[in-house]
Amino acid sequence: MRKEGGVFKNVINDMTGDTIRENLRVMPLTPEGKYKAIRGVINVQFEPAVFLQDGDTVKVKIQLIDRKLHLSNTTESTEIVIRR
Numbered sequence: 001m002r003k004e005g006g007v008f009k010n011v012i013n014d015m016t017g018d019t020i021r022e023n024l025r026v027m028p029l030t031p032e033g034k035y036k037a038i039r040g041v042i043n044v045q046f047e048p049a050v051f052l053q054d055g056d057t058v059k060v061k062i063q064l065i066d067r068k069l070h071l072s073n074t075t076e077s078t079e080i081v082i083r084r
Contacts, residue, residue: 003057003079011058022046026064056082 001008010019029038052058058080064072 001059001061001076002052003059008059011052052082054082054084058082 002011003009012018013020024044026042029040030036031038060077060080061074062076063074066072
């Protein structure tokens with residue numbers, strides 16, 4: 001999402017007409033023992049898309065999908081200012 005006029009809006013890819021999506025994989029994280037719920041931090045580094053300008057403010061929405069295609073809650077990053 002890019003901040004426009006103080007409001008965050010989805011960024012649309014001009015070529016596809018769809019929102020920008022980045023599909024990443026996380027290594028399997030199955031804990032030992034009876035309880036399988038996990039909590040942690042995932043760090044991802046990516047290059048800003050070419051349509052973002054220096055000084056643009058963006059947020060990234062994140063949702064995980066497990067091997068059985070269950071969806072996690074959606075979370076979003078804090079504001080990120082693009083610096084090239």
